[in-house]
Amino acid sequence: MNKVIDIVIIGAGASGLMVASQLEGEEIVIVESNPKIGAKILISGGGKCNITNQSIEASDYLGNPYFIEEVFKQFDQNDLLLWIAKRGLKPKIRTRGQYFCTQSANELVNIFKKETKKHTIALNTEVQNISKRGELFYIECANKKYTAKKVVIASGGLSYAKIGASDIGLKIAQSFEHTIIATNPALVGFTLQKEQFFFKALSGISTAVEIRIGDKLCDGALLFAHKGISGPAVLDASLFWQKGIISIDFLPDWSFEPHLDSKKFISSLLPLPKSLSKAFLNEWDIEDRPMNQLSKIEREKLKMLKEYSFAPAGNFGYSKAEATKGGVNSNEIDSKTMMSKKVKNLYFVGEVVDVTGKLGGYNFQWAFSSAVVCGKDLKGS
Numbered sequence: 134m135n136k137v138i139d140i141v142i143i144g145a146g147a148s149g150l151m152v153a154s155q156l157e158g159e160e161i162v163i164v165e166s167n168p169k170i171g172a173k174i175l176i177s178g179g180g181k182c183n184i185t186n187q188s189i190e191a192s193d194y195l196g197n198p199y200f201i202e203e204v205f206k207q208f209d210q211n212d213l214l215l216w217i218a219k220r221g222l223k224p225k226i227r228t229r230g231q232y233f234c235t236q237s238a239n240e241l242v243n244i245f246k247k248e249t250k251k252h253t254i255a256l257n258t259e260v261q262n263i264s265k266r267g268e269l270f271y272i273e274c275a276n277k278k279y280t281a282k283k284v285v286i287a288s289g290g291l292s293y294a295k296i297g298a299s300d301i302g303l304k305i306a307q308s309f310e311h312t313i314i315a316t317n318p319a320l321v322g323f324t325l326q327k328e329q330f331f332f333k334a335l336s337g338i339s340t341a342v343e344i345r346i347g348d349k350l351c352d353g354a355l356l357f358a359h360k361g362i363s364g365p366a367v368l369d370a371s372l373f374w375q376k377g378i379i380s381i382d383f384l385p386d387w388s389f390e391p392h393l394d395s396k397k398f399i400s401s402l403l404p405l406p407k408s409l410s411k412a413f414l415n416e417w418d419i420e421d422r423p424m425n426q427l428s429k430i431e432r433e434k435l436k437m438l439k440e441y442s443f444a445p446a447g448n449f450g451y452s453k454a455e456a457t458k459g460g461v462n463s464n465e466i467d468s469k470t471m472m473s474k475k476v477k478n479l480y481f482v483g484e485v486v487d488v489t490g491k492l493g494g495y496n497f498q499w500a501f502s503s504a505v506v507c508g509k510d511l512k513g514s
């Protein structure tokens with residue numbers, strides 16, 4: 134029989150590295166299929182990693198709010214900022230309360246390199262299956278086998294397979310009879326139906342919008358892209374969209390009423406990129422001329438810019454998504470420990486769990502908070 138290891142952590146991404154950083158004394162092996170640790174951290178936030186946000190609420194996430202709140206009660210954004218400050222990193226705050234590394238995401242990965250030096254990291258090692266017999270877990274990798282007393286699944290979501298993402302965490306959860314909340318790409322652009330194909334000619338243009346999906350409102354920039362629409366407001370909207378209609382206000386903080394008698398040409402009057410105004414005028418067969426010359430019907434058509442409703446065709450898929458919504462059902466995980474309620478000593482942390490945040494540092498905060506909660510339990514046991 135293999136030597137029995139105290140704890141095996143599957144995945145050297147944000148959550149796995151944070152769990153390992155909480156531990157010392159125990160024999161730990163972190164198993165990672167990539168040739169390096171923290172691959173997603175390194176490419177995140179345009180290479181500067183948006184670590185967290187000034188304001189973190191359960192309502193910023195898709196998932197069970199009680200479960201999410203319970204985890205953040207134990208380790209929140211202020212605890213995280215303190216933890217990294219103690220290790221020499223004082224992130225810079227940018228717009229919308231977002232905290233980024235000062236120079237590059239390497240600053241954060243270097244902290245984790247130091248913190249996990251005391252443990253064994255098995256790189257280029259892909260986990261294929263885990264089983265439990267008696268009190269012990271048997272971890273099968275492509276080139277090795279491990280036997281462990283405890284296992285932490287920190288294998289992340291399904292997006293960006295080119296840097297190591299896999300469905301192994303979900304498969305393992307299912308093999309232990311956990312239920313999986315249906316997964317889908319999140320924080321991703323929308324593809325368009327025929328009626329909106331005229332957007333494609335606007336590729337590269339960005340404008341401030343508010344997007345409404347049911348009772349959720351997502352604001353920020355919308356970017357017209359070659360394949361559809363993207364940009365922060367759209368990425369947030371993708372978190373809440375399943376199928377059906379979204380409504381875009383292309384003129385937030387602007388109303389038509391004070392301008393209806395204006396002698397200015399419509400394309401000059403509207404606070405939008407001119408090519409965007411002209412594309413809509415063209416689409417609605419309205420001649421660009423002074424606002425006060427428009428017929429009632431034309432005015433009504435133009436007012437649709439305040440609530441332009443349509444159903445996206447789909448999204449850009451996992452290869453472009455920043456996150457995966459869905460995952461291991463959080464009702465089956467103890468929010469005080471992150472241990473499975475079904476299998477003793479099996480833990481789930483990070484994106485593999487059915488908790489997904491908006492754009493703005495929310496997903497790393499979840500990865501780190503859930504990891505610390507898990508680490509505290511492992512330490513205490």
Ligand SMILES: Cc1cc2nc3c(=O)[nH]c(=O)nc-3n(C[C@H](O)[C@H](O)[C@H](O)COP(=O)(O)OP(=O)(O)OC[C@H]3O[C@@H](n4cnc5c(N)ncnc54)[C@H](O)[C@@H]3O)c2cc1C
Pocket residue numbers: 143144145146147148149164165166167171172173174176177178179182183184185258259260261287288289290292293296297298299300301454455456482483484485493494495496497498500
């Ligand atoms: C382009 C991009 C930019 C992003 N930017 C931000 C941002 O700025 N701020 C933010 O909050 N969030 C951001 N995110 C989301 C964030 O990166 C993730 O939510 C976060 O990394 C999740 O942490 P995790 O530990 O659960 O998973 P990961 O960090 O993905 O780590 C999982 C690890 O498990 C490994 N693994 C998977 N399968 C196996 C296997 N079979 N065997 C062994 N190892 C395996 C993977 O290689 C990976 O290293 C971004 C995501 C992307 C794709």
